[in-house]
């Protein structure tokens with residue numbers, strides 16, 4: 155059992171939790187993730203490590219379906235059944251002097267520790283962060299504290315520019331020829347289009363892939379992704395990969411294989 | 426010589442067991458066990474013992490069984506094999522103890538597996554396993570992985586007084602015994618019982634600890650005070666078929682399929698929250714125990730047509746004989762000399778598998794006749810395909826442990842004392858041999874414990 159030490163609501167869909175887990179905290183680095191089970195008989199779900207302080211591990215989760223909603227019903231002082239990590243390969247921090255991070259929705263959470271690492275390595279760090287509307291933006295203060303420039307986009311124009319992150323990215327790349335590297339974390343469809351754009355502008359691109367996972371230790375093969383025609387296991391080879399050869403369409407298809415079943419679980423929570 | 430035929434084990438009726446996950450083979454009654462035990466002629470130089478990887482004293486335990494001294498019979502097995510209820514059920518007896526039994530030459534071998542199971546179960550029901558908590562000698566030893574190799578290693582070291590902690594990556598203990606082999610072959614309460622025994626003996630179990638990530642082997646030894654480490658992390662990484670279409674939706678590796686059903690209990694939906702999606706026409710690729718388990722599990726989940734695709738002939742099937750017979754009785758179709766070459770999908774969902782018909786050529790390095798393509802192809806309509814063609818060690822420990830020598834395929838290299846290239850770090854089971862058997866894993870775990878003890882005694 156792992157104790158929830160603190161819980162914070164970031165917006166009506168997204169919470170942050172601080173969980174006591176010394177074995178996860180000890181060796182964690184940016185890009186690593188955990189797998190947790192909210193309760194016995196629960197699903198194993200992967201979540202990125204958003205921060206570490208001593209024995210405490212921060213996770214930021216969007217209440218999308220059964221397991222994340224159930225997690226959202228827990229409060230500080232409660233416990234979760236299982237919490238294992240740090241899993242995956244640590245993010246590869248490249249030798250770039252000017253990087254731009256692109257965050258979509260809850261993808262802002264895994265992006266934050268990576269941008270911090272770039273800042274600490276001495277790079278100029280810009281952020282483009284997008285959400286449906288103002289109330290869905292998260293971690294703005296944390297990003298502003300480390301980024302040289304923060305550009306906001308919302309679908310409805312309630313904050314920042316009205317439009318998609320790719321629109322803002324296009325302008326930003328046009329205006330800043332010195333940008334060497336792009337990192338995109340968010341919905342697969344967003345990472346796909348950011349990757350295409352980065353390739354157009356001849357920038358290197360890293361993405362963070364989120365296929366369905368079970369064990370997270372390379373045992374089940376559920377998390378396989380195709381990159382340049384080769385198969386990789388996102389849980390041990392990733393989750394961060396060079397985006398340029400990722401088969402994003404396959405990933406979207408694989409993520410949706412269990413959609414109907416997930417819906418059925420979710421309905422049960424409501425009744 | 427004794428001419429009584431081998432005593433058959435009672436089984437659940439095919440039509441009933443095809444719909445449940447209860448154990449298929451029901452075990453012997455006391456009377457049946459005695460009848461079968463009488464068939465053993467108590468050889469002077471028992472060939473059966475030499476063919477058992479851990480040298481269970483077979484005629485000796487059978488003699489005690491015949492005398493009604495069940496406790497002594499249990500203790501006799503337990504000296505060499507701490508998991509008799511499990512090995513009695515899952516050992517490939519026909520190629521080990523029973524395969525060498527002298528009776529097998531002219532008639533049928535003694536059913537050693539069934540007798541071992543009977544005595545093991547008796548021991549379990551009466552709590553005969555030695556659980557005395559030996560005084561802790563204060564020397565800490567870490568065991569990585571809770572499969573049969575790790576469990577055997579921990580039990581032996583604990584008996585010698587060491588302060589043993591098992592670190593397991595998953596949220597439950599037992600390794601393949603827990604997440605791989607289905608209940609209808611190995612009921613999970615047996616595995617749980619063995620783990621409880623170790624807990625009673627004073628072994629500490631830590632779940633959710635991925636060694637190499639949560640803690641490295643170096644940290645275990647330099648920062649956490651473990652004087653020796655045993656790596657029994659198994660061979661969990663599924664091998665790929667390497668044909669087009671392998672990443673389509675509806676293509677499972679057996680590990681995912683079995684993990685969803687066994688470890689995550691997806692068949693118990695709605696109590697369990699992990700789903701499993703399965704259609705009616707299921708192809709299973711491979712001919713080993715894993716393939717048979719996947720096929721029979723698919724049948725039990727309600728699939729109507731389940732068939733095995735295997736590139737060699739019947740005599741090449743590596744699965745236990747019992748499981749092949751059970752699978753066929755349950756209506757699993759064996760499509761032998763058939764090799765999948767392409768998985769075909771529509772809208773990213775699997776629809777068909779195209780296979781080449783094979784014929785047998787000259788013997789290959791494994792001594793079996795090499796399957797050769799005929800240039801003739803056949804295509805089957807399917808809803809799912811489950812790939813079960815082998816497993817390799819996963820790379821987590823290898824990638825995160827400096828100076829650990831490994832084989833090109835990922836196996837950890839050990840010397841004759843089971844020690845790796847790092848002093849004080851030992852290894853055994855599937856992570857050393859590649860996917861093998863429960864008894865071999867258990868045997869090396871136990872053997873390594875003996876050498877670890879010697880190593881630790883010589884440390885100043």
Ligand SMILES: Cc1cc2nc3c(=O)[nH]c(=O)nc-3n(C[C@H](O)[C@H](O)[C@H](O)COP(=O)(O)OP(=O)(O)OC[C@H]3O[C@@H](n4cnc5c(N)ncnc54)[C@H](O)[C@@H]3O)c2cc1C
Nearest residue numbers: 199200201202214215216218219220221222364365393416
């Ligand atoms: C390495 C990794 C890191 C992740 N980090 C985070 C994180 O920091 N914060 C966060 O909120 N989420 C993260 N995710 C996604 C998260 O694991 C899923 O949102 C979660 O499993 C959904 O579970 P559920 O039962 O609540 O929803 P479900 O009922 O399982 O799914 C709800 C919806 O989400 C979709 N979905 C299911 N699994 C995934 C997935 N793996 N990725 C994207 N969509 C999915 C389903 O198709 C469905 O539409 C990460 C995933 C991976 C693989």
Ligand SMILES: Cc1cc2nc3c(=O)[nH]c(=O)nc-3n(C[C@H](O)[C@H](O)[C@H](O)COP(=O)(O)OP(=O)(O)OC[C@H]3O[C@@H](n4cnc5c(N)ncnc54)[C@H](O)[C@@H]3O)c2cc1C
Nearest residue numbers: 570572573574594600601605636659854855861862863866
């Ligand atoms: C479906 C199936 C059916 C089988 N049927 C039979 C049969 O009928 N008869 C037979 O004899 N054999 C059978 N086998 C093979 C047999 O189960 C294995 O040979 C045996 O379990 C190997 O034991 P092990 O202890 O080496 O590894 P495993 O049983 O694989 O256990 C390894 C454990 O280590 C854990 N682990 C891995 N990496 C780490 C890490 N980094 N940190 C912490 N923990 C880690 C794993 O999660 C796992 O729990 C079968 C295998 C499968 C998959």
Ligand code: SF4
Nearest residue numbers: 477481512516521522
């Ligand atoms: S451990 Fe296995 S091989 Fe040895 S006697 Fe028992 S069943 Fe036979």
Ligand code: SF4
Nearest residue numbers: 465466468473526527
């Ligand atoms: S070889 Fe057969 S008959 Fe001889 S001791 Fe072993 S089991 Fe008994």
Ligand code: FES
Nearest residue numbers: 370372374375389
């Ligand atoms: S999640 Fe099972 S292999 Fe990656």
